[in-house]
Amino acid sequence: MSTEFEPNVVAFLCNWCSYAGADLAGTSRTHYPSNLNVIRVMCSGRVNPLYVVNALQQGADGVLVSGCHPGDCHYMEGNFYARRRFTLLRELLEYVGVEPGRFNMSWVSASEGAKWKDVVGEVTKKAKEAGPFKQFRRAKINW
């Protein structure tokens, strides 16, 4: 068994573009790292920045938020709000000492199966480089 560190990455994908893009990558039988735990949300604008903090607390080594390209949002403007929000969140996380590679954002449309593969590769690589996240991980509670 390999002892290499395999990061745990949580991905919030928007229902209309990124999730369909990941689906396309799958149905096209593209190979990409399997470190991703996908959570489907209706829009990238629906992702509360606290989800990201919470994911890091509960065991994620990296987080990805992915949505439609700007201008292509199913809800017209959701990803524009998400962009502002997560630009600031990323700065804040970096400022308290979270390695910059841990939080990522991407635009992947429903037809970009190949791009999805690259994004996942990149995100996994960055999380692997940053190593296991333990700065503010929640202590395990044994009930």
Add this chain to the structure above:
Amino acid sequence: MVNVDKLKEIARETISRDDVKYLIGWRQGTYGFRAAPYFMSTPEEAEELIFSPLCTNNLATYLTLAEKLPVPRGQEPDSRKVALLVKGCDSRAVVQQLVEQGISRERVLVIGCPCRGVIDQKKVEAKFPDVREAVSAVWDGDTVVFNLPGGSVAVPRQEVLAGKCLTCRYPNPVIADVTVWEEVAVWGSDDYVDVRELEAGSPQQRWGFWEEKFASCMRCYSCRNVCPMCYCEDCVLDRLNPQWIMRSVNTAENTAFHLARAFHLAGRCIECGECERVCPVDIPLMKLNRKLTKEVRDKYAYEPGVDPEAKPLQASYRPDDKEDFIL
């Protein structure tokens, strides 16, 4: 120049008006170098009003803290105004609350007091330890004069002013129905030196710095309670379902709490420094808030609490916002 008699006169006039419910100002505290918030509803009470370097409290907090009782059927809601004394920084809080529609303009009467900087309790108490009596203070040129029991002492402003006042860019109220005396000249400029210092370190160094600070937090939530911008009726910190931030006091949950608190102020913090002032364990919260203020200024050329007609930063967007980190 600061003229407290004129302030009292204006307060008396204001409170005599039929459409004013009460006036929020400052009065001398019971001990030491403190001023206390003062709620007055009769003209006679104006005698106790003060405006001095001790008036650190940001009274804009009380606009949204007022209890909203249900109106009995058949009665009209009390639509009288609340009059409020503001310094420059406090007025920005009022503006930001107006921008977010937390308060309505018709319900507040802003009395502007151009300010020459307020003291930092901790700095003054270090200089004059063990003062039990109530001490008043006045501005005098480039000094602050404390009327101590043993006689008056003048101290250079630089030595006793709060950190936020040394870099203050808005000593004059940005919104006011009445300005009590003439505006003062702006003395400060802000390059975010403290933020840049910390940014220069490695992620490990930064985490080392914050871990120590966050670990000492005891989650009293004073910073949230005193903040004029924290007025959600249903605060995420109090919610149990879903509970995003656990109540246990440990480094992990404290960090999540401080990230959430700072992030909820992104593009809203008006840098009045109240959170840092009330913190019982001296966490440099402004260093966290100011990071986001700096990013907001650099990335979006946005400054909260300056323009009452502006839109809230996170409820607006520009199609060409920067996105250099997005894959």
